[in-house]
Amino acid sequence: MDTLTQLGGNLGVGFSAALTPPNLLLGLIGVTLGTAIGVLPGIGPALTISVLMPLTFGMDPIGAFIMFGGIYYGAMYGGSTTSILVNMPGEAASVMTALDGFRMTQKGRSGAALATAAIGSFIAGTFATLMLMLMAPTLVEFALGFGPAEYFALMVMALTATTGLSGGSPAKGAFSTLLGLALGTMGIDLQTGQARFTFGMQGLLGGVNVVIVTVGLFAIGEVFWFAATRPKQTEERYGLSGPVGLTRKEWRRSIPAWMRGTVIGFFTGILPGAGATVASFLSYDAERRFSKNPEEFGDGAIEGVAGPEAANNASAGGSLVPLLALGIPGSGTTAVMLAAFQMYGLQPGPLLFEQNSRLVWGLIASLYVSNALLLALNLPLIGVWVRLLKVPTSLLFAAVLAFSTLGVYTLNNSMFDVGIVYVLGILAFFMRLYRFPMAPTILAVVLGPLMEQEFRRALAISEGDPTILLTRPLSASILLVAFTMIAAPFVFRRIAARRHWHQ
């Protein structure tokens, strides 16, 4: 009972922070912006938060993070609208939604699809925030026993999981990760003051900021890719048909799918490396298995929309658990959020819960508020979002390119940084050409310096003995899990192959 009153107290503090007019406004801006970028292809929450970081620098951190949280959740809502109506998912996490969602639209049931997506997202988002609220403090308690060796092991696990699960070849994922780690070593070594890999160039002394990496890889690289490959736009455009609502039968089919999707999504989100995309895949697969009419899938089964949509929203909440409780991000977006914390001189983790509980609980409370705002924004305003899609990608991308370039300049008033962004953009183009994933690089750039710090601390404690990582039971078991993460794709492939044989 004591913990419950404590929880209530914390939540009270949180809501009092989240519901102040300026923070409410920032939340509204966040969810609106988030939905918009979820709708628009090529721009994601990681990039958006990244570009906004220099702009929010002077702000009160609570407000900034409320906005970022709104953007994160909002992007998960926005992607579904365009998946369903025009078969153009704005986010990878919404690809599964398009399968049955667009089919429903073609059959004249777009209203139902949109309703099930929005309501499912709301339920999932609220439930995930609830779970976050319950789990994070518990995890913090557990983490009090963690030393540098354990943190190092956890970060290794986060990186190997991302490498293994990034889809495609793990060898390429490994390169992306190592590239990020290498970029992270550039600059002045904080512990000895030695300059590393700076080639005598002053601009590199501060290291390569994560904003630079995100803008270079995601924005510049994306535009170059678009220029070179110019995907054709789908011609099929359907209007909104049927009322936006669900029949009783549709409710009955959606509710279990929402529940399953939420659970799958939340726990997938907690795992580093596995994010909204994996969550939506797993949910779709699960729905097909649980369905009494699996042949309907791909042809407009409502569970195929309800499940994945709930899953991707729940995963956003789940991914905030390791970030807030341990300070360990598991995805590109949470890595950028960690960098935002660092920019404010904050370190998420047990210490933040203790010293800055207003910020943490304010953020958590704001997620509830954001969810409600998103439900309100997404059902009535669907027409607006669809019209947003009509903005030609050419203009959009040119504008994004200019805007984010200027944003990078303002980081350090440095054209040199802009030059680095350019080089990274070209690199990103070739990485995409040869199918190298980019999310592990972002994660590694942020995590690398932290990892190194923990590694050196651990070895300082053991007086130079590296086996400390293996002799401490907790860190050894985490490293074991990390190691299996690299083996994971091979295992999955074998299982998938075996299933093929049996079909």
Add this chain to the structure above:
Amino acid sequence: MKPGRLLAASVFAFGTVYLALTFLIPEPSGGYAAVGPRAFPIMIGIGLIGCSIWIGLGKVQSSPVRELQVNWQLFAFSAVTFFTYILLLDSIGYVLATVGFITLESRLLGSRSWLRNLTVGCVITALVYAIFSALLGIPLPGV
């Protein structure tokens, strides 16, 4: 050389160069705890070399994404336009440079109406001014 081998070789070269540069990092003088500024980079360098071997050996899909036609010309034009934009930012100031850049780049990316492109360019530049300069007082290049 097969594309897979080329990729592996590039990664190998990168790893080797990185590792070599690591040894240029001076170790701090005076006895220090076992792990200095070189340790982590050395691990990364070894990792990169190992990775290149992994890429070279495996049944990695190392050919470029084949289903797409890569328009190298458009890529090159985009790259050059953007590079020019960066070069001009300081000399002619961000206002002119940005308007010009957006107009030109959006045409390159497919938007055919010069008027529309110019309008968007002006609007975005005005937005940038409003947010960065007016609202936040952050200096921008060339001004």
